[in-house]
Each structure stands twice: as structure tokens, then as C-alpha cells.
Amino acid sequence: MLRWPRAFLRWPYAFAFCLSVAVGATAIYFSHDLNVGLKDPEGFLGPAYIRLPLLGILLFLVGIVPQAIHRYGVKNTLSGVRTIVRNEWTLKRVAYAATGMVSFYVCYVSYRNLKSYLPELTNTIHDRALLQLDHVLFFGNNPAEVLHSVLGTTVAAQVLAVLYVLYLPVVPITVAAVLVLHRDVTVGAWYATAVSLNWVLGVVSYYSLPTLGPAFYEPQRFADLPENGATQLQMSLLRGAFGFKEDPQGDKIFGIAGFASLHVSVVFTLALFLHYAGIARAIRYTAWIYLGFTILATLYLGWHYIADDIGGLLIGWIAVAVGAWATGNTRWQKRRRLAAEKGTPEVEATPVS
Numbered sequence: 001m002l003r004w005p006r007a008f009l010r011w012p013y014a015f016a017f018c019l020s021v022a023v024g025a026t027a028i029y030f031s032h033d034l035n036v037g038l039k040d041p042e043g044f045l046g047p048a049y050i051r052l053p054l055l056g057i058l059l060f061l062v063g064i065v066p067q068a069i070h071r072y073g074v075k076n077t078l079s080g081v082r083t084i085v086r087n088e089w090t091l092k093r094v095a096y097a098a099t100g101m102v103s104f105y106v107c108y109v110s111y112r113n114l115k116s117y118l119p120e121l122t123n124t125i126h127d128r129a130l131l132q133l134d135h136v137l138f139f140g141n142n143p144a145e146v147l148h149s150v151l152g153t154t155v156a157a158q159v160l161a162v163l164y165v166l167y168l169p170v171v172p173i174t175v176a177a178v179l180v181l182h183r184d185v186t187v188g189a190w191y192a193t194a195v196s197l198n199w200v201l202g203v204v205s206y207y208s209l210p211t212l213g214p215a216f217y218e219p220q221r222f223a224d225l226p227e228n229g230a231t232q233l234q235m236s237l238l239r240g241a242f243g244f245k246e247d248p249q250g251d252k253i254f255g256i257a258g259f260a261s262l263h264v265s266v267v268f269t270l271a272l273f274l275h276y277a278g279i280a281r282a283i284r285y286t287a288w289i290y291l292g293f294t295i296l297a298t299l300y301l302g303w304h305y306i307a308d309d310i311g312g313l314l315i316g317w318i319a320v321a322v323g324a325w326a327t328g329n330t331r332w333q334k335r336r337r338l339a340a341e342k343g344t345p346e347v348e349a350t351p352v353s
Contacts, residue, residue, distance in 0.1 A: 260311025
């Protein structure tokens, strides 16, 4: 009777599965309680239930085809692909990758819906307090105005907007890439779990300290910025917010919330995960640089206050740490597993440093 529970707990996706079930059930409960139907938010390349499988298939081919060419030559690419799939892609590995994508998808959709219920459950916002904190941290100045003065409001606005909006495709692409391209299924589970945790912790932060964000609370401070991808996204969110308030049962989603910054938390999760997972140095450095630009963009474009970004960093760190523990990827767990494989006493494999 105890074998199945133990086997489930050893499954690297046990935590992500339970998390997705819990947050999905919570979203369903509030949807029923508020009489607001669940919505499937659309994003890059269409709905998530179409986008994720397509990305998985695409990245699967991207990972397999070069291997086949390298191992078997251009003329034997097709047969090489079949050989690699037959030898390396077991049903277990396919099931693990699919589980990671489904868990990510359920947590994301639940997060978007629970975020949308904010105006139905609370009317309090704390923007004034965070705005005052920004002035204290910037020695009496507004961070956005300082950045506009230093960087200008032309080229910098367009570049930072592109980098900020790039986040939308980066998230599903990186999840699919790690799940499909990394041979260690526990590493894929680690990243999928960490990103899923971002959505859940993000919702908790939204309800703990409801805010709108600088661009929505004081739009006049950002009136000099030229139209760009970020301002277009802000207007889209504003239209969605008005549409949701007018008709909560309609097809609009309320998507405005400042604290904490999920842009920062997810990008920090990516950079931290790549660092600890030992991914190629160039990729790791790119992620850290992208994080720096993301933080800069949140302040420059008026998406977040400084406290939002700090909260995002905290969420990202928690997500990576808990994800590593839940999937057996902490240093202690790896040393213990290695000791078990070698048949040596655990105390000898885990010396106190």
C-alpha cells in the first residue's frame, strides 16, 4: 500500500502536479463563486494549448536534426532521426516532457484568471506608498524621470520596449527548450516547476499588496515616451481592464497588477536556473544581461516600482530553490544520490564543508 505513495513522491513532477491541481482548483472555485467564466488567455503564436505543443515539436526537431546530421551525415538524416528517437526518446521521457508543459500551462492559465479577479475581490491599491518609497530610494527623485533624463526618450524607449515585450515568447520557448533538449528529465522538471511556482507566488503577491504600477497610476509621467511595443501592450491591458469591469462575464481579462514584477521574477528564475544547471556559459551570460535590461525597462517604461522588482527577485529565488528541492536537484540530494549509486556510506559522500 505504501509503494505507490513513495513512488509518487520520488517522481520529479510530484510537486508541480500537486501545485497545478491546487491552483487550478482555486481558479475554478473563484470562477464559480464570482460567476466569472474561466478564460484561456492568448499569447505568442496563439492559445497556449496550441502554442506549447507546437513549440515542443519545433524544438524537438531543432534538437534532433542537427544530431542526426552530425552522427549519420546529411544523406542519412531521416534514418538518423528515427534511430535517435528509437534509442533516446523513451515513452517515459516523452511523458515527462508532456507533464512539464501541462503543469506549466495549467498554472499559467490559473494565474491569469486569478489575477483577473483582483478588482472583484479588492478595491484597495497601495501605489502611493510604493511611489513614496521610490522617491526615498532615489534621493527625492522619481526613478522613471531620472532614467528618461539620462537615457533620453527616443532610441532607449524603443530598445527597452523590444526587450521588455520579448519576454512574452521567451517564457514558453525556454520551458519547451529545457524540457525537450535536456536529457536529464529531472532538470527539465526543475525548470518547469520553478516557472510554475512563479505564477502561483505572483498571484499571492498581487493579492498581498495590490497595485497598478506607475504607468497606470501616474500616466502623465510617461506621456513623452514615443509609441512602442510596451505602450501598445499597456493600452491593450487598459482596454482589457475596462472591458472586464464593464462585463466580467465577457471575453476580456483584467491584467493590471504591479507588485511583484513577474517579468523580473521569471527572467531571474531563468538566469539562476541556467547558472546552477551548468548550461553553456554564453547562454548564462546572455540571461544575466537580459535580466539587467528587464529590470531597467520595468522602471523606465513605468511597469513597476523598485519594490516590485525586489519582490520579483525574491520570488525568482524562492522558485528556483523550491524547484530544485522538489525535483531532487539540490547539491545535498545529488550527493546523496551519487553515494547511493556508488554504494558508499552517505556520510562519506556528504562531508561538512
